[in-house]
Amino acid sequence: MTHPADRTAPDSGASATGLVPTRHGGLTAAEVAERVARGQVNDVPVRSSRSVSEIVRANVFTRFNAIIGVLFAVILVVGPIQDGLFGLVIVANTAIGVIQEVRAKRTLDSLALIGEARPEVRREGRTTQVAVAGIVLDDTVLLGIGDKVIVDGAVTEAEGLEIDESLLTGEPDPVLKHPGDEVMSGSFVVAGSGAFTATKVGRQAYAARLAEEASRFTLVKSELRTGIDTILRFITYLLIPTAIGLVISQWTVEHNDWREAVRRTVAGIVPMVPEGLVLLTSVAFAIGVVRLGRKQCLVQELPAIEGLARVDTVCLDKTGTLTEGGMDVQELRMLDTTGGTADTTTGTTADTTADTTADGERLREVLGVLAAADARPNPSMRALLDAYGTPAEDGPWRVLEAVPFSSARKWSGARLREPGGTEAGWLLGAPDVLLPAGHPALAEVDELGGQGLRVLLLGRTTAPLDGPDPTKDLDPLALAVLRQRLRPDAAATLRYFEEQRVQAKVISGDSAVSVGAVAASLDLPGADHPLDARTLPADPEQLADTAEHTTVFGRVTPQQKRELVGALQSRGHHVAMTGDGVNDVLALKDADIGVAMGSGSEATRAVAQIVLLNDSFATLPSVVAEGRRVIGNIERVATLFLVKTVYSVLLALLVVCTQVPYPFLPRHSTVLSALTIGIPAFFLALAPNNERARPGFVRRVLRLAVPGGLIAGAATFTAYELARADQATDLKADTSVATLTLFLVATWVLAIVARPYTWWRLLLLGAMGGAFALVLVVPWLSDFFQLKLIGTQDAWTGVAIAVAAGLVLEVIWHFVSRTQDRDTRA
Numbered sequence: 001m002t003h004p005a006d007r008t009a010p011d012s013g014a015s016a017t018g019l020v021p022t023r024h025g026g027l028t029a030a031e032v033a034e035r036v037a038r039g040q041v042n043d044v045p046v047r048s049s050r051s052v053s054e055i056v057r058a059n060v061f062t063r064f065n066a067i068i069g070v071l072f073a074v075i076l077v078v079g080p081i082q083d084g085l086f087g088l089v090i091v092a093n094t095a096i097g098v099i100q101e102v103r104a105k106r107t108l109d110s111l112a113l114i115g116e117a118r119p120e121v122r123r124e125g126r127t128t129q130v131a132v133a134g135i136v137l138d139d140t141v142l143l144g145i146g147d148k149v150i151v152d153g154a155v156t157e158a159e160g161l162e163i164d165e166s167l168l169t170g171e172p173d174p175v176l177k178h179p180g181d182e183v184m185s186g187s188f189v190v191a192g193s194g195a196f197t198a199t200k201v202g203r204q205a206y207a208a209r210l211a212e213e214a215s216r217f218t219l220v221k222s223e224l225r226t227g228i229d230t231i232l233r234f235i236t237y238l239l240i241p242t243a244i245g246l247v248i249s250q251w252t253v254e255h256n257d258w259r260e261a262v263r264r265t266v267a268g269i270v271p272m273v274p275e276g277l278v279l280l281t282s283v284a285f286a287i288g289v290v291r292l293g294r295k296q297c298l299v300q301e302l303p304a305i306e307g308l309a310r311v312d313t314v315c316l317d318k319t320g321t322l323t324e325g326g327m328d329v330q331e332l333r334m335l336d337t338t339g340g341t342a343d344t345t346t347g348t349t350a351d352t353t354a355d356t357t358a359d360g361e362r363l364r365e366v367l368g369v370l371a372a373a374d375a376r377p378n379p380s381m382r383a384l385l386d387a388y389g390t391p392a393e394d395g396p397w398r399v400l401e402a403v404p405f406s407s408a409r410k411w412s413g414a415r416l417r418e419p420g421g422t423e424a425g426w427l428l429g430a431p432d433v434l435l436p437a438g439h440p441a442l443a444e445v446d447e448l449g450g451q452g453l454r455v456l457l458l459g460r461t462t463a464p465l466d467g468p469d470p471t472k473d474l475d476p477l478a479l480a481v482l483r484q485r486l487r488p489d490a491a492a493t494l495r496y497f498e499e500q501r502v503q504a505k506v507i508s509g510d511s512a513v514s515v516g517a518v519a520a521s522l523d524l525p526g527a528d529h530p531l532d533a534r535t536l537p538a539d540p541e542q543l544a545d546t547a548e549h550t551t552v553f554g555r556v557t558p559q560q561k562r563e564l565v566g567a568l569q570s571r572g573h574h575v576a577m578t579g580d581g582v583n584d585v586l587a588l589k590d591a592d593i594g595v596a597m598g599s600g601s602e603a604t605r606a607v608a609q610i611v612l613l614n615d616s617f618a619t620l621p622s623v624v625a626e627g628r629r630v631i632g633n634i635e636r637v638a639t640l641f642l643v644k645t646v647y648s649v650l651l652a653l654l655v656v657c658t659q660v661p662y663p664f665l666p667r668h669s670t671v672l673s674a675l676t677i678g679i680p681a682f683f684l685a686l687a688p689n690n691e692r693a694r695p696g697f698v699r700r701v702l703r704l705a706v707p708g709g710l711i712a713g714a715a716t717f718t719a720y721e722l723a724r725a726d727q728a729t730d731l732k733a734d735t736s737v738a739t740l741t742l743f744l745v746a747t748w749v750l751a752i753v754a755r756p757y758t759w760w761r762l763l764l765l766g767a768m769g770g771a772f773a774l775v776l777v778v779p780w781l782s783d784f785f786q787l788k789l790i791g792t793q794d795a796w797t798g799v800a801i802a803v804a805a806g807l808v809l810e811v812i813w814h815f816v817s818r819t820q821d822r823d824t825r826a
Contacts, residue, residue, distance in 0.1 A: 025125035026140035032123065040137035042151055042201040052102060059097040059282070063236070064275045065090060071266045075666060078259045082784055083666040086270050089674070097279045097286075104286035107293035117602045119150050122195065139198045145376040145404060146582040146601025148188045152204075153196035155181045159375065160192030160404045164585070174408070188603030190558075190582050191406040193375035224306050224631060227697040228281060228638070235274065235645055242649055243269045245656040253661050264662035268655065271648035271669045274641040276678055280685045281634055287686060288630045295622050296598070296614035304609035307593040308627025310574040310694075314497060314620070315565060315587070318508035318515050319379065320580035320597055321617055322522065324485040327379050329387035330453065332367075333479040334359060335441055363458060363478045364388045366416070369397045370428050370458075373414045375404060378581075380456060381412075383482055403465050405429070407509050407583035408557050415465055425465050427474060431457040432511060432532075432555070434471050441476055449514035452521055454482040484518065489618035491522045496621040498525065500690065503573075505551055507561050509583060512554025519552050526551030533560050543567045561587035578620070580604055595620065625690065632689035636753050637681040638701045639708070643749050644677055646709020647716065647742070654717045661731060663720045663738040667785050671775060672739065675768045676746035683764055684754065703816045708749045708809060715805035716742040719798040726794055733790040736776075737798045740789070743772050744802035745809075752813050 027035075035041065072087030118129040122140040132150055135141065141153060143161065155161065155177045162174040165187040174190045177183065183196050246268045250261040288305045299305060316322060368388035371381045391397060396419035405412035411429025418424060427434060431445045434457050445455045459474040497504045504524060508515045516530030530552040537543050547567040556564070561577075565587045568575050577584065577591035580600030588594030589607045596608035597615045605611050612619050655662050664672075694700075719741035723734040747768065754761045775781045782788055789795045 026122035027136070027138060028124050031138070032136055035136040035138065040201060042133055042135040042198075043203075052105070055101045055105065056098055059094050059101070059279075062278065064232075064273045064278070065094065067239075067273055068270065068275055071270060074262060075266055078262045083263055083266070085670040086666055086673075089670065089678070090275060093276060093279045097282050100283045100286040100290075104289040104293075107290050110293075117148065117150070117605070119147070119602075135198055135201060137198055137201050140195050141198055142193075142195045143189050144193045145189050145191055146603055148603040148606050149183050149185050149196075151185050151198045152200035153183050153198045155179050155183060155194060155196045157196075158192065158194040160402065161189065161194035162191040162406065163187050164190045164582075174406075188582060188585060188601075188606075190408075192404045223310075223697055224281070224634065225303075227701075228277065230698060231638075231642065231701075232274070232278070235272070238649055239269070239272050242272065242652045242656075246652045246662065249656045249659055250662060253659055260661075263665050267664045267666045267669050268648065268652045268662045270666060271644050271673060272652070274645050276681060277638055277641040280637050280681055284630045284634055284685045288626050292623060292626055295619050296612070296616075297619055297623055298598075298611040298613055299609070300611065301609045304593055305627045305630050307574065307609070308576070308624050309631035311502060311576045311593060311624060311627075313503045313505065313568055313573045313575045315505050315507050315561075315568075315575060315577045315591070317579040317581065317584050318506055318510060318518060319484075320600065320615075321578050322487060322490045322506065322518060324487055327383040327454065327482045327484055329383050330481045330483040332360065332364065333444075333481060334363065335476050335478060365391065365395075365397060366426055367428070367458060367480060369395075369399065369416065370412070370414055370426060373399045373402045374412060375402075378405060380454065380482060381405070384480065401465055403470075407581070408559075409433075410509065410555070411471075413465055413470065425461045425463060425470060427459050427461060427471065428456055428480070430511065430555070431455055431476075431479070434459060434474055435476060439476075441479070445479065445511070446513050448479070448481055449511045450517050452484065452514060452517035454484055454510060454514055456480040456482065486518070486521065487617050489616070493617050493620055494522050494524050497624075500624065502624070503551075505547075505553070505564075505568075507553045507556050507564055507587070509556055510554055512552065515554040516552045524551060530554055533557070536560060536563075540567065540570070544570050547571075548573075558583040558586050562590050565591050578617075580615075595623070625688070628691060629687070629689045632691045633685045633687060635697060635701060636684050636689075637677075638697075639705050639753050640677045640681050640684075640750065642701060642705035643708045643712060643746070644673060646706055647713035647746075650710060650713030651717060654713070658721075660721075660724070663716065663735055665735070665786060668735065668739050668787070671772070671785055672743055672746065675772055676743060676750055680750055680754070680764055680768060683760075687761075703819065704749075704752070704813065707812045708752075711805050711808055711812075712742060712745040712749065715745050715801050719794075719801045722797055722801075723794040729790050729794060732786055732788055733794070736787045736789050737794045739787060740776075740795060741798040741802050744799065745805045748802070748806040748809055752809060 068087065068090050072084055072090070075081075075084040075087070117132060119132065119135065120127055120129050120142040121135065122128075122142060127142065135151055140156065141150065143149070149163070156179055158177050158179055158181075161177045163177055163183060164174045165184060177194065185200075243265075247265050250265045250268075251258070253261070285305055289299050292299055292305075365388070367384050369391050371377060371384040371388065372390045374381045377385060398417040399414050400417055400423065401415040403413045409429070410433040411427050413425055413427040413429075415423060415425050432442060435442060441457070445457075448455050456479070457476055458478045458480060459471075459476045461470060461472070461474045463470050463472045463474075494504055506515055506519050506524070506527075512530040512532040516527050519527035519530070529550070531546070531550045531554070533553050533556040536553075537546060543563065544567040547564050548571055553560075553564065561584065565575050565577055569590075569592070574592045576593040576595060577587045578595040578597075579585075579588055580597035582601045582603055584596075585601075585603050585607055588596060588604060593610065594608040595610045595612065596604045598605070598611055598613035599615050610623060612623075651663065716738050720734055720738035723729055723737040729737075747765065750768070751765055754765065775785055776787055776789070
């Protein structure tokens, strides 16, 4: 592979900067080895995930694990062991969490390795690719369009080198670099090519100093995690006084049997702790990462999974997203002096072109020279290279000066010495940019664009390329017509977004007519009214209105892409942006979720939260579905865990106030938690879920959790007190009635949360009910868990209370669901 900075120009004339680049062979192998030995290497650790030790610490050393661990130790002292089952459950849960997160880490690390940038350096006169960590001090690092500046340095070669430093400085305009200028790590190349000498590497580089405090995997704030943290903090404050009151009351009630008092105190405290909520959240995220990894989707930030679930608008760059990266030259249409078509040659490729005139051959030669002069040819230039070939080194055309393509300019060009010895500038780019409004050729351009074709204008000018207006006095000579290759899966992907009520908007730098035609061929709603971004209003409110009501935008500059994303966000939309080119970087960075193609520019992949390594647009529905599955299901299971916390706190308060023995032993709390929350929550957390996440996570969870917990606690305590009033029963029988009642009410809550029903959800509910029935009727199980119902009166009373509680739950759920539907419509 020959880097653009290493290409030998056909002529030794000045570059686009007006300076002849100074070239040297770079470091020798001995000099590289010497710097490695001195530690002058780019040794910044590139981590796509936490280390194994950090994962273990995060899962083991938690506040709630500490509480549960102390209580487990207490039970080990007072016995029996079956009352310590909750401790073994915590160990198992923690182990599952660690294993799943380590799996996710390995997936992330392997995918990050695939997508890792490999910058090019010049050593001993040869160009070679090295790992980012392989760059040493004084290395000559080569740059081309789309490259990210890996380390700080000083420019040594520059051929129209323009660098965007906006991610570092906030300055929106690219900076033209000359030899001797400084470049900072974290910036990226938007036009031209060049090279620089590394002056600061490793932790001394600018971007490394900015990133020293955080790694890529850092769990930044999100509504989900913030909401869970808020809930856990409130529970902690509630748990402390309640637990103290419970300890005092049980010691007072069971003063003759301190071991029983300790066991029932522990039984009251343990279910207050929603220990599985944090675990299942981590596991759901980790499994989401693994599932997406199997689809060659690299999640560079975990909160991106949550963000995907909230996305309601997807902004798509046409090239590389709706269309494949490659193109084909369909025809070359020459223009007469009035701008009309003088000679039209049509064919499926340029090879079948029927035109044999001298002018046609001359223009094809020019196109080949311009394409070859582009240091980093884009898909259009590659198509021209394939069609017209690379000119011979000793050919009649000589490149004196080259201006690389820029998304902001919409054209590229070169100053050529022509076969006759004359010098002239040749431009190739967007016809509606190079030609004045109303030019006769534009009507033909619009006609071709309406067929979904890309059209480039080739023109000759005597104006200097570095002048204020290189397009002045341009003589339009030909239209190069390119056929774009639609992705076969694009239409189905757009239909998916429409079905999921996610708006798809196409934002492209191409002609609005051409982009609209491509989008219309994919049946995208609203594609028949494309908008030229040059007519976008400057007023922020008007821009937001336009952004909301328009589907297809053409001739969009990189800065306008950024502004359109911001305008949509200002109206409350959660925006995902997809792209593969350097012109998408700013919009990707500002979007709620940035999705880059794996074959896209290095800078694009660096700022995106998600990278589609297989370049498949069809992967996006899987990505969105995974995000919705994770967030929607966490909301379901959070309700279950908080219902348990609420009824446990209420039972503890009622016990403290009435000075009676706590209704349960730890073993009862364990079996209730496992069958009504733990096991069902695990399956529900991994189930498919296509509901789009909405704001207000805490409010929605508490709407059912608080009344559900209060009803469950009140029903259980009522059944317990009625059983205690029966003189024919003992504490073990009273506890059994309370356990039966609470199981039935908690299962009813589970049945509500599990809706809408599917065969496996009904099977899950039946399995949990069957398991509890076995605990009651199998002698060794009932003995192990100390559950024994005496007579039928108390048992049926408990069932009746549970049914009444269930009916009240249904009424509450009816009002909760109506409120949520109203919020959704709003």
